[in-house]
Amino acid sequence: MTGTLRDASAAQGGSGESAVDHEAVIGLEVHAQLLTRSKMFCGCPATYVEAEPNDNTCPVCLGMPGTLPVINRRAVEYTVRTALALNCVIPDFTKFDRKNYFYPDLPKGYQISKYDLPLSVDGHLEFDLDGRRVRCGITRVHLEEDTGTLHHAGDVLQSATSSLVDYNRSGVPLMEIVGEPDLRSAAEAKEYLERLRQILMYIGVNDGNLEQGSFRCDANVSIRPRGTETLGVKVEIKNMNSFRAVQRAVEYEIARQIAVLDGGGSLHQETRGWVEARGATISQRSKEQAHDYRYFPEPDLAPLVLGAEFVEEVRRALPELPEARAARLIEQHGITEGEAVLLTATREQADSYERIVGRGVSAGVAARWLGNDVLRLANADHLPLWESGLGEDGLVALLGLVEAGTVNSTTAKALLEELYLAGGDPVAIVRDRGLGQVSDTDALGALVDAAITANPKAVADFQAGKETALQPVVGHVMKATRGRADARLVNRLLRERLSG
Amino acid sequence: MSAAPETLAGCVAALRAGTVSAAELLERSRARIAALDPQVNAFLGRTGELADRAAAAADRLLAEDPASAPPLCGVPVALKDVLCLEGAETTAGSRILGGFRPPYTATAVQRLLDAGAVVVGKTNCDEFAMGSSNENSAYGPVRNPWDLGRVPGGSSGGSAAAVAARMVPLSLGTDTGGSIRQPAALCGVVGFKPTYGRVSRYGLIAFASSLDQVGPLALTVEDAALGYLLIAGHDPADGTSSRSAVEDPLTGLGEGVEGLRLGVPREYFGVGLDPGVRAAVERALEVLRGLGATLEEVSLPSTDAALSTYYIIAPAEASSNLARYDGIRFGLREDRGSLLQTYLSTRDAGFGPEVKRRIMLGTYALSSGYYDAYYRKAQKVRTLISEEFSHVFERVDAIVCPTSPVTAFPLGTHSDPLSMYLLDVLTVPVNLAGLPGVSVPCGMVGGLPAGLQVVAPRFMDARALRIAHAYEQATEWHTLQPGGVEAAAT
Numbered sequence: 001m002t003g004t005l006r007d008a009s010a011a012q013g014g015s016g017e018s019a020v021d022h023e024a025v026i027g028l029e030v031h032a033q034l035l036t037r038s039k040m041f042c043g044c045p046a047t048y049v050e051a052e053p054n055d056n057t058c059p060v061c062l063g064m065p066g067t068l069p070v071i072n073r074r075a076v077e078y079t080v081r082t083a084l085a086l087n088c089v090i091p092d093f094t095k096f097d098r099k100n101y102f103y104p105d106l107p108k109g110y111q112i113s114k115y116d117l118p119l120s121v122d123g124h125l126e127f128d129l130d131g132r133r134v135r136c137g138i139t140r141v142h143l144e145e146d147t148g149t150l151h152h153a154g155d156v157l158q159s160a161t162s163s164l165v166d167y168n169r170s171g172v173p174l175m176e177i178v179g180e181p182d183l184r185s186a187a188e189a190k191e192y193l194e195r196l197r198q199i200l201m202y203i204g205v206n207d208g209n210l211e212q213g214s215f216r217c218d219a220n221v222s223i224r225p226r227g228t229e230t231l232g233v234k235v236e237i238k239n240m241n242s243f244r245a246v247q248r249a250v251e252y253e254i255a256r257q258i259a260v261l262d263g264g265g266s267l268h269q270e271t272r273g274w275v276e277a278r279g280a281t282i283s284q285r286s287k288e289q290a291h292d293y294r295y296f297p298e299p300d301l302a303p304l305v306l307g308a309e310f311v312e313e314v315r316r317a318l319p320e321l322p323e324a325r326a327a328r329l330i331e332q333h334g335i336t337e338g339e340a341v342l343l344t345a346t347r348e349q350a351d352s353y354e355r356i357v358g359r360g361v362s363a364g365v366a367a368r369w370l371g372n373d374v375l376r377l378a379n380a381d382h383l384p385l386w387e388s389g390l391g392e393d394g395l396v397a398l399l400g401l402v403e404a405g406t407v408n409s410t411t412a413k414a415l416l417e418e419l420y421l422a423g424g425d426p427v428a429i430v431r432d433r434g435l436g437q438v439s440d441t442d443a444l445g446a447l448v449d450a451a452i453t454a455n456p457k458a459v460a461d462f463q464a465g466k467e468t469a470l471q472p473v474v475g476h477v478m479k480a481t482r483g484r485a486d487a488r489l490v491n492r493l494l495r496e497r498l499s500g
Numbered sequence: 501m502s503a504a505p506e507t508l509a510g511c512v513a514a515l516r517a518g519t520v521s522a523a524e525l526l527e528r529s530r531a532r533i534a535a536l537d538p539q540v541n542a543f544l545g546r547t548g549e550l551a552d553r554a555a556a557a558a559d560r561l562l563a564e565d566p567a568s569a570p571p572l573c574g575v576p577v578a579l580k581d582v583l584c585l586e587g588a589e590t591t592a593g594s595r596i597l598g599g600f601r602p603p604y605t606a607t608a609v610q611r612l613l614d615a616g617a618v619v620v621g622k623t624n625c626d627e628f629a630m631g632s633s634n635e636n637s638a639y640g641p642v643r644n645p646w647d648l649g650r651v652p653g654g655s656s657g658g659s660a661a662a663v664a665a666r667m668v669p670l671s672l673g674t675d676t677g678g679s680i681r682q683p684a685a686l687c688g689v690v691g692f693k694p695t696y697g698r699v700s701r702y703g704l705i706a707f708a709s710s711l712d713q714v715g716p717l718a719l720t721v722e723d724a725a726l727g728y729l730l731i732a733g734h735d736p737a738d739g740t741s742s743r744s745a746v747e748d749p750l751t752g753l754g755e756g757v758e759g760l761r762l763g764v765p766r767e768y769f770g771v772g773l774d775p776g777v778r779a780a781v782e783r784a785l786e787v788l789r790g791l792g793a794t795l796e797e798v799s800l801p802s803t804d805a806a807l808s809t810y811y812i813i814a815p816a817e818a819s820s821n822l823a824r825y826d827g828i829r830f831g832l833r834e835d836r837g838s839l840l841q842t843y844l845s846t847r848d849a850g851f852g853p854e855v856k857r858r859i860m861l862g863t864y865a866l867s868s869g870y871y872d873a874y875y876r877k878a879q880k881v882r883t884l885i886s887e888e889f890s891h892v893f894e895r896v897d898a899i900v901c902p903t904s905p906v907t908a909f910p911l912g913t914h915s916d917p918l919s920m921y922l923l924d925v926l927t928v929p930v931n932l933a934g935l936p937g938v939s940v941p942c943g944m945v946g947g948l949p950a951g952l953q954v955v956a957p958r959f960m961d962a963r964a965l966r967i968a969h970a971y972e973q974a975t976e977w978h979t980l981q982p983g984g985v986e987a988a989a990t
Contacts, residue, residue, distance in 0.1 A: 063824045064602065065592070066582075066602065066701075066702070070738075102843075292867055292868045296866055
């Protein structure tokens with residue numbers, strides 16, 4: 001943390017060393033669009049990125065006179081699912097409220113949101129960071145509607161010569177996840193966000209896209225002398241659209257606040273925006289300029305009584321969460337923690353791994369391959385295994401050849417690379433091209449002898465005690481067999497001959 | 501054609517019997533409007549070709565098989581201009597919605613269309629349904645067919661006057677604090693506000709969402725009951741619409757009041773009640789007693805708090821509901837170059853003084869620091885009022901009382917908004933409690949109609965109509981025709 005502060009205050013031109021030992025207090029507010037088919041209060045498609053401007057709109061999400069909202073049941077279900085995944089309590093009774101403010105992207109002049117009776121309260125999210133267990137409280141998870149989007153001819157609305165409004169996003173279900181101020185560093189904030197995003201994607205409620213804004217984060221940051229309990233003056237930071245931006249903005253803000261106090265200045269409650277290009281937060285709005293949202297119960301919607309049965313139904317359908325799943329895989333499959341974390345990064349990835357193991361591939365082999373070569377190809381080609389040409393069927397076949405000793409791993413990797421996009425039956429290809437592993441002791445013996453003759457220096461070095469000197473000799477044999485030789489057998493034969 | 505029936509039931513029967521056609525009824529309706537509306541100003545817009553096509557379609561259906569034609573097939577109706585009809589200009593009586601043609605139709609209106617009704621036009625009303633005299637319309641006041649120097653009541657004044665002047669046999673109005681019942685009383689027709697949640701509000705331009713309700717105005721209780729039956733019922737497009745089954749008010753309409761216990765709330769006969777209206781209502785109560793009902797004095801002690809409660813909750817909701825009128829997406833735009841100036845100028849030019857007053861009142865009541873003192877307290881009193889009604893309904897089957905404390909007053913009488921608000925004192929408690937209430941003509945005071953109000957427990961809409969019907973059938977007030985407008989037209 002000290003290092004972090006030094007870096008960030010250096011960016012500010014500060015001296016870098018604080019007189020008082022400060023502790024940062026960070027709370028994050030996440031807005032996540034729900035992956036429902038239709039919008040929060042009307043039947044319009046909830047997708048908007050691909051659509052032509054204002055194509056996915058109707059009188060309801062355009063806020064036209066006389067139109068009324070109707071609650072999307074699936075959105076409520078997804079929010080409850082999220083709340084349960086975050087260990088929240090679901091009250092029996094919830095209602096929607098109107099948050100009144102005037103802005104061109106808000107067609108009704110108010111946002112239907114929740115104020116004093118949210119859908120869920122009192123949860124928490126736990127994660128490991130640098131060998132420590134961090135627990136962050138969740139104040140509430142609730143449900144509201146997104147606004148439209150503005151496109152200015154100019155920087156901001158106030159100075160634009162003209163602005164265009166696209167209401168495709170208007171009314172898209174938006175979940176607000178308010179975290180307690182339990183985080184103490186930018187690194188914790190970033191880790192919390194990544195874990196939260198992972199869970200939301202795991203349970204299928206959000207696509208986790210920070211760039212396109214389907215997963216957005218605001219941070220509340222304050223500092224206080226370490227060891228004290230009172231909260232400092234809170235600053236809200238907006239406009240961060242990557243994990244890196246969140247980390248940098250929070251680091252910057254902590255350093256800025258310390259620098260202000262160290263310089264004898266005082267902090268005031270305000271909203272600041274992160275400006276990526278400048279690597280700094282700038283003041284947007286002070287507390288005095290804060291809106292009076294005039295919240296009141298939404299009279300167009302009856303209060304919502306979810307019922308224990310509904311909540312239990314959602315709870316039963318909740319998938320195993322990433323942490324629990326990784327723990328189970330370590331326990332049941334005997335794979336390493338590193339492999340388990342990699343394989344459970346996404347639900348699809350973990351499902352794929354378990355399907356492959358379920359088809360007879362040994363857990364260790366499946367974990368190694370999926371965690372390394374397959375993952376590398378999937379990332380390089382932006383195509384997960386199950387959508388690739390090879391597919392899970394192809395990989396199972398290929399790993400079957402490896403496990404049976406029919407091909408060696410060099411051949412298998414080359415085949416994986418070749419077939420990942422193009423597809424094909426590994427068994428047939430190995431047979432047709434004669435790629436089967438050469439494990440004939442006589443045939444290999446002759447090649448080994450030739451290799452020893454061809455590499456006198458390496459042989460001498462090995463015999464002088466240099467273990468690695470054997471590699472070029474093995475390589476010679478592999479080359480002669482076009483990579484098909486059983487490497488283990490070649491090694492054994494070499495050692496037998498050279499030690500003799 | 502001169503013998504064409506005036507009532508809704510009469511029109512339906514004649515259409516089915518083939519003694520009159522939908523085209524003829526439409527023509528007669530238009531002729532009445534052409535002759536009388538220059539004085540009355542009940543209509544803001546006519547539907548023209550739309551109505552011609554609907555009438556022609558109705559006549560084809562009636563010619564094919566009158567028995568299976570939909571219930572209102574070929575009957576001309578009028579809609580308060582807060583109800584959206586696809587393609588027809590819908591202004592809510594406001595300049596800010598001038599030229600607005602909604603691309604959708606209100607559910608209640610659609611149900612009338614599905615029942616074969618022919619929409620003749622949109623009726624004048626107080627701007628955004630805010631008013632009790634129709635003087636707050638941006639398109640000029642409606643005049644009472646009984647006396648053109650007087651108001652028709654409001655805010656559904658155009659819908660009440662159109663029925664009273666026999667321009668249409670049925671109109672739809674909306675009632676947020678008495679806006680169907682009070683003009684019905686002042687124009688001598690029947691007006692029914694159903695239980696909140698009984699009729700869909702989808703497509704109704706909102707004034708105060710937790711109070712607004714659509715309902716019929718007609719010449720008889722039977723007609724109002726039929727109109728109500730056709731528009732009532734659950735609508736998936738309105739999250740506050742009730743899923744409970746609608747009781748058909750027509751089946752038990754004639755069962756009378758024998759054995760029913762009727763509560764007479766003493767607070768509804770207090771100061772401000774016109775002595776003539778009081779006398780008319782007291783005679784009406786005697787009629788009901790004569791029909792076998794038991795009358796019992798009851799008390800609704802929070803009645804005097806209802807008005808101030810209403811005038812906090814309704815403006816609070818209105819201030820939010822009317823935020824969408826920004827001059828950008830529909831209706832009036834006063835373009836002033838910058839966005840903020842365009843907003844300000846549009847809202848300044850588009851809203852009338854009463855609407856601005858309520859937006860300011862409501863904004864204030866919801867403001868941080870004042871919310872608890874006003875809005876929250878008002879909600880508590882609202883609950884109390886509701887509970888008092890429930891308590892009274894444990895002892896009586898319905899409540900009977902005056903609809904309006906006064907008869908129709910001359911235009912310009914209430915220049916002070918507070919004295920106008922006081923006129924709503926007998927109707928707003930019913931909205932606050934979400935109850936069904938019907939106003940039925942119960943006498944003439946100085947040549948002007950008075951109304952009797954019947955209020956029933958929630959979802960006992962049929963019971964309110966049955967009691968009103970029993971009274972109406974025992975008297976002849978509903979058969980009287982306004983002379984004022986006829987005299988002016990000739």
